[in-house]
Amino acid sequence: MANVLVLLSDLHSGRSSSAVEVRLLRFWEARNVRRSGELMGVDMLLLDSQSTMMPATVNVNRLATHLTNLEEGSVYSLTGFEVTHCNQNYRLSDSSLLIRFTDSTSFKKVTEPAVPIPLESFRFRNYSEMLGLANSNNQLPDLIGEITAVKSTVTDPPQDKNRVMATIRMDNDTSVTMSLFDAQAVKIHNQLEQIGVDPRVVVATSVNPKIVGGRLFLNATSGTHIYFDKQTDAGERLFYRLVERDTGLPPVAPLLKSYAKVEKLSISELNDFVVTATSQEIDFICAGKVTGVKLDKGWCYVSCSKCFKKLQRSVSSLTCMSCNNTSAVGVLRYVLTLSGLIIYAELTV
Numbered sequence: 001m002a003n004v005l006v007l008l009s010d011l012h013s014g015r016s017s018s019a020v021e022v023r024l025l026r027f028w029e030a031r032n033v034r035r036s037g038e039l040m041g042v043d044m045l046l047l048d049s050q051s052t053m054m055p056a057t058v059n060v061n062r063l064a065t066h067l068t069n070l071e072e073g074s075v076y077s078l079t080g081f082e083v084t085h086c087n088q089n090y091r092l093s094d095s096s097l098l099i100r101f102t103d104s105t106s107f108k109k110v111t112e113p114a115v116p117i118p119l120e121s122f123r124f125r126n127y128s129e130m131l132g133l134a135n136s137n138n139q140l141p142d143l144i145g146e147i148t149a150v151k152s153t154v155t156d157p158p159q160d161k162n163r164v165m166a167t168i169r170m171d172n173d174t175s176v177t178m179s180l181f182d183a184q185a186v187k188i189h190n191q192l193e194q195i196g197v198d199p200r201v202v203v204a205t206s207v208n209p210k211i212v213g214g215r216l217f218l219n220a221t222s223g224t225h226i227y228f229d230k231q232t233d234a235g236e237r238l239f240y241r242l243v244e245r246d247t248g249l250p251p252v253a254p255l256l257k258s259y260a261k262v263e264k265l266s267i268s269e270l271n272d273f274v275v276t277a278t279s280q281e282i283d284f285i286c287a288g289k290v291t292g293v294k295l296d297k298g299w300c301y302v303s304c305s306k307c308f309k310k311l312q313r314s315v316s317s318l319t320c321m322s323c324n325n326t327s328a329v330g331v332l333r334y335v336l337t338l339s340g341l342i343i344y345a346e347l348t349v
Contacts, residue, residue: 003017003018003019003079004017004018004019005018005019005020005021005114006018006019006020007020007048007049007050007052008020008022008046008048008050008052008053008054008095009048009050009052011054011083011097011099012083013083013084013085013097014082014083015081015082015083015102016079016080016081016082016083018079019077019078019079020046020048020077020078021048021049021075021076021077021078021110021113021114021115021117022046022047022048022054022075022076022078022117023046023047023048023073023074023075023076023117023118023119024044024045024046024070024071024072024073024074024075024076025044025045025046025047025053025072025073025120025121026044026045026072026205026223026225027042027043027044027045027070027072028042028043028044028222028223028225029041029042029043029222030042030043030057030222031222039060040059040060041057041058041059041060041062041063042057042058042063042066042067042070043055043056043057043058043092043222043223044056044057044058044070045092045093045223046078046099047117047118047121048117049113049115049116049117049118051118051121052095053092053093053094053095053121053123054093054095054097054098054099055086055092055093055095055098055099056081056098056099056100056101057098057099057100057101058101059100059101062101062102062103062105066101066105066107069107069109071109073119074109075109075110075111075113075117076107076108076109076110077106077107077108077110078099078105078106078107079105079106080102080104080105080106081099081100081101081102081105082099082100082102083097083098083099083100084097084098084100085097085098086098088138089137089138090137090138090139090140090208090221091138091139091140092140092206092223093123094123119233120232120233120234122142122144122203122205122232122234123139123141123142124141124142124143124144124234125141125142125143126170126171127170127171127172127174127176127216129141130143130170130176130209130216130218131209131211131216131306133209134209134210134211134216134306135209135210135211135305135306135331137208140206140207140208140221140223141206141207141209142203142204142205142206142207143168143170143176143178143202143203143204143205143207143218144201144202144203144204144234144235144238145168145169145170145171145176145201145202145238146168146169146200146201146202146238146242147166147167147168147169147199147200147201147202147228148167148168148169148175149166149167150164150165150166150167150192151164151165152164152165152185152189153185154185154186154189154190158186161182162181162182162183162185162186162189163179163180163181163185164179164180164184164185164188164189165177165178165179165180166178166179166180166202168202168204168218176216176217176218177215177217177218178204178207178217178218178219178220179217179218179219179220180220180224180226181219181220184220184224188226191226191228195228199228199229200229200239200242200243201228201229201235201236201238201239201242202226202227202228202235203226203227203228203231203232203234203235204218204220204224204225204226204227205223205224205225206221206223206224206225207219207220207221207224208220208221211306211307211308213308214307214308214309300332300333301332301333302318302330302331302332302333303330303331303332303333304320304322304323304325304328304329304330304331305328305329305330305331306320306323306325306328307320307322307323308331308333309321309322309323311328311330318330
């Protein structure tokens with residue numbers, strides 16, 4: 001008996017006896033960072049004819065069956081799978097469900113789907129919406145904007161702790177910094193070096209918005225895919241809008257800039273440099289390990305979860321004067337002393 005063809009929105013929790021036709025938008029490795037990056041499987045994002053997106057996952061024990069068959073952009077007929085509720089944190093789509101491949105799952109390419117399926121789908125969020133999602137860890141939205149500068153620590157050959165930081169102009173001329181790390185940083189660095197012309201538009205999927213020091217930053221995740229200029233329809237539309245407004249003048253400097261010097265400094269050396277060096281614009285990328293905290297010299301305060309300014313306490317609520325929010329969510333901020341240098345740490349309550 002043939003499986004009944006349904007839509008993703010028709011699925012419910014449990015083993016499914018139905019069939020769905022979906023486009024494989026993107027897939028990526030899922031690794032356990034707590035176990036030295038141990039491979040757990042492959043995660044993917046599926047799209048149906050009604051533009052419904054739903055995540056799916058293949059356990060590492062079943063990769064041998066399906067991995068060579070995965071091709072981004074292709075359409076598949078999916079049967080013999082299990083549907084479960086997805087993690088409510090770091091969500092990749094608006095769906096609350098997740099498809100799990102089982103031993104009986106069939107995932108076969110389809111050349112002529114019963115109903116046409118869109119070629120792409122994104123969950124773009126503007127600057128204000130990104131601010132609303134920052135530090136919540138609820139959603140991993142998509143980003144589109146004009147890429148104006150890129151800084152990279154990647155060397156040839158690449159070393160440890162690679163990072164690429166891209167400045168992206170979003171709506172209303174607001175700019176954010178998006179950071180990519182390690183293998184993703186090396187991949188994008190090499191891709192930008194090989195492109196003959198600097199790209200104007202970037203589309204980044206599944207980014208994690210964070211507020212640090214009152215500013216919005218976007219961190220790449222394992223599900224982040226980067227597309228430049230006309231690699232997507234959405235990017236192509238923005239590209240031509242930018243061309244229309246362009247003055248026709250070429251950029252005065254190449255987009256990709258490497259750091260002039262990458263060296264290790266101790267906290268005391270960094271502190272001494274900040275105090276004694278002549279005034280200049282310089283970027284620091286710091287990684288460290290806290291080995292001890294002097295509790296007798298610390299203090300804390302309740303801050304706004306969005307701007308980190310101190311909240312004003314009333315009888316029944318907390319007010320953020322900076323955000324003009326009379327029902328602000330409080331986050332404990334600690335000021336601690338570590339080896340004579342004042343640092344900030346955060347604990348969400």
